[in-house]
Amino acid sequence: MMTLLKLEWLRLRGFRFFWIFLIGYFLCLLMVLWVSSSILVELMSGVSLPGLSGFNFSQTLSMIFYFSGFFEPFLALILIMMISNDSSLGTLKQHVIDGLSLEQVVLGRLIQVLFLVVISFVMIMGLSFLFAGRVSGQEMEWPSYLQVSGFLMRSLGFLSVGVLLATLIQRSIPTVFAYFGIRYILEPVVAFSLSFYFKMEVHGYLPLGVFASLIQSPKDILNLGITLSDKGSSAQLPESLSFLIAGLYFIFIWGAMYALLKNRRFR
Amino acid sequence: MESSVFHCEKLSKSYQSLWAVSDLNLKVLKGQVFGLLGPNGSGKTTTLAMALGVLKPTSGYYSWFASGNAPALRKRIGSLLESPRFYPWLNAVQNLQITATIRGVAFSDIDRVLKKTGLYERRKSRYESFSLGMKQRLAIASCLLGDPEVLVLDEPTNGIDAEGIAEIRDIILEQRKAKKTILLASHILDEVEKVCTHVAVLKKGKLLQMGSIEEVLGHNIWFELKSAHKAELLAALKSFHRLKEIVDEGEFIKVVPENSLGGDELNRYLFDKNIILSELRSRQQSLEQHFLEVLRQ
Numbered sequence: 001m002m003t004l005l006k007l008e009w010l011r012l013r014g015f016r017f018f019w020i021f022l023i024g025y026f027l028c029l030l031m032v033l034w035v036s037s038s039i040l041v042e043l044m045s046g047v048s049l050p051g052l053s054g055f056n057f058s059q060t061l062s063m064i065f066y067f068s069g070f071f072e073p074f075l076a077l078i079l080i081m082m083i084s085n086d087s088s089l090g091t092l093k094q095h096v097i098d099g100l101s102l103e104q105v106v107l108g109r110l111i112q113v114l115f116l117v118v119i120s121f122v123m124i125m126g127l128s129f130l131f132a133g134r135v136s137g138q139e140m141e142w143p144s145y146l147q148v149s150g151f152l153m154r155s156l157g158f159l160s161v162g163v164l165l166a167t168l169i170q171r172s173i174p175t176v177f178a179y180f181g182i183r184y185i186l187e188p189v190v191a192f193s194l195s196f197y198f199k200m201e202v203h204g205y206l207p208l209g210v211f212a213s214l215i216q217s218p219k220d221i222l223n224l225g226i227t228l229s230d231k232g233s234s235a236q237l238p239e240s241l242s243f244l245i246a247g248l249y250f251i252f253i254w255g256a257m258y259a260l261l262k263n264r265r266f267r
Numbered sequence: 268m269e270s271s272v273f274h275c276e277k278l279s280k281s282y283q284s285l286w287a288v289s290d291l292n293l294k295v296l297k298g299q300v301f302g303l304l305g306p307n308g309s310g311k312t313t314t315l316a317m318a319l320g321v322l323k324p325t326s327g328y329y330s331w332f333a334s335g336n337a338p339a340l341r342k343r344i345g346s347l348l349e350s351p352r353f354y355p356w357l358n359a360v361q362n363l364q365i366t367a368t369i370r371g372v373a374f375s376d377i378d379r380v381l382k383k384t385g386l387y388e389r390r391k392s393r394y395e396s397f398s399l400g401m402k403q404r405l406a407i408a409s410c411l412l413g414d415p416e417v418l419v420l421d422e423p424t425n426g427i428d429a430e431g432i433a434e435i436r437d438i439i440l441e442q443r444k445a446k447k448t449i450l451l452a453s454h455i456l457d458e459v460e461k462v463c464t465h466v467a468v469l470k471k472g473k474l475l476q477m478g479s480i481e482e483v484l485g486h487n488i489w490f491e492l493k494s495a496h497k498a499e500l501l502a503a504l505k506s507f508h509r510l511k512e513i514v515d516e517g518e519f520i521k522v523v524p525e526n527s528l529g530g531d532e533l534n535r536y537l538f539d540k541n542i543i544l545s546e547l548r549s550r551q552q553s554l555e556q557h558f559l560e561v562l563r564q
Contacts, residue, residue: 007368096320
């Protein structure tokens with residue numbers, strides 16, 4: 001395990017785009033927090049709004065958890081490029097020749113995903129601490145385990161989809177198109193079509209929809225007392241079911257990746 | 268008993284109706300420098316790709332160190348298959364650190380292999396700035412990391428200039444001297460002949476011939492004889508039952524002996540018949556000539 005961790009770090013540390021996209025992700029989070037906190041500071045000056053009175057660490061965290069979803073493609077791009085490069089440069093083949101098993105290859109990719117999720121989580125925690133202090137003088141309210149596990153599961157899911165597509169397509173640019181296409185066009189269109197023509201509310205069951213539903217939207221965050229199961233896109237799904245479906249998708253994605261690699265002729 | 272480093276039984280690989288490798292049986296023993304010969308498309312690289320776990324055999328079996336084909340066994344092998352594969356944005360040391368991590372080799376060995384392959388001065392240069400020859404050298408350096416028991420080299424002199432080829436030959440000979448086992452696929456037959464102890468000839472995925480260099484080429488030894496008394500020489504040779512063929516080539520008489528007959532024995536026989544040879548030349552078919560002949564057959 002430590003060998004794989006070391007290996008992934010050696011591969012990532014010299015990859016220019018890893019640093020560029022990571023910095024880009026951080027700056028986007030920073031920007032969102034700065035803008036949103038500035039708006040809130042403005043709104044809260046001399047006004048008492050029921051939904052805003054408790055904008056503390058927990059709420060800041062929830063807010064940034066939600067918005068970070070828009071910037072996670074930065075992290076997915078790192079993985080997509082790394083995996084596509086491994087295929088096009090033949091370095092994956094060389095690693096297998098040098099003695100890496102397919103299980104280790106898959107585990108190495110999972111480590112990359114976990115590594116980025118952890119970095120993202122640490123960034124968000126740090127920024128939330130910073131900005132919650134800016135807008136709240138109240139006592140610290142810690143985030144619930146559901147908030148945190150929802151964020152972690154969503155990030156793992158979104159990034160895993162990118163990894164699977166990169167493994168399948170093996171070329172970075174087509175993979176990027178496929179990733180964004182599925183996330184922003186295909187899945188919403190499928191969900192809308194089924195809802196419109198067949199009255200089937202499936203968005204909460206589709207992979208990216210399920211992963212997205214694990215995080216509260218800002219509207220829910222500002223209405224204290226609303227639980228996960230009450231919110232927008234996954235309104236029909238209880239939180240436990242959302243987590244269960246997300247978990248099943250996660251297992252399926254990594255199982256599919258192993259099967260793909262097992263039957264692949266390495267270039 | 269000599270220990271087996273690699274063996275395969277009925278190893279086959281097909282792509283739809285095309286058999287890239289068909290029922291191949293090979294056995295490579297410890298300390299052998301085993302040359303895999305064959306024209307393009309003969310199945311050399313496919314065989315090595317299967318042996319190195321990157322291609323699934325259609326049927327058959329292969330084993331490393333008589334222990335099966337688990338991926339961990341490949342950590343004991345330094346391999347270069349087809350062409351070097353490294354990250355262009357990393358330098359030589361960083362790329363070798365990745366290989367060392369996978370193979371469980373200490374980073375301290377990196378400088379040694381870079382010096383051996385003449386890349387030490389460029390160790391901090393990015394791989395993308397390397398020439399083709401330097402890339403090939405880095406791949407050889409990667410193979411030598413950790414001083415592995417076995418080297419698998421597929422066309423190791425590709426893209427390397429004459430001086431580089433000689434250096435790689437020296438590295439191979441050094442490994443041979445150190446009793447390391449080498450599995451070498453090459454189409455440069457002159458190189459193979461200089462370094463290999465054993466060869467296997469493949470054509471269209473089938474094994475045509477296998478054995479030690481002596482066994483393979485030993486059948487193709489002949490002598491060229493010259494004497495002032497040519498007629499007596501011819502008569503004496505015709506009465507010698509250990510010769511397979513006698514050809515009068517003008518100035519010289521070419522004789523093809525039985526496998527066990529040496530030049531000294533032939534000379535003694537003729538001397539006993541009162542024939543003094545002014546010249547006796549021992550000739551052997553080069554591997555290249557033999558290879559072409561085998562392929563023609």
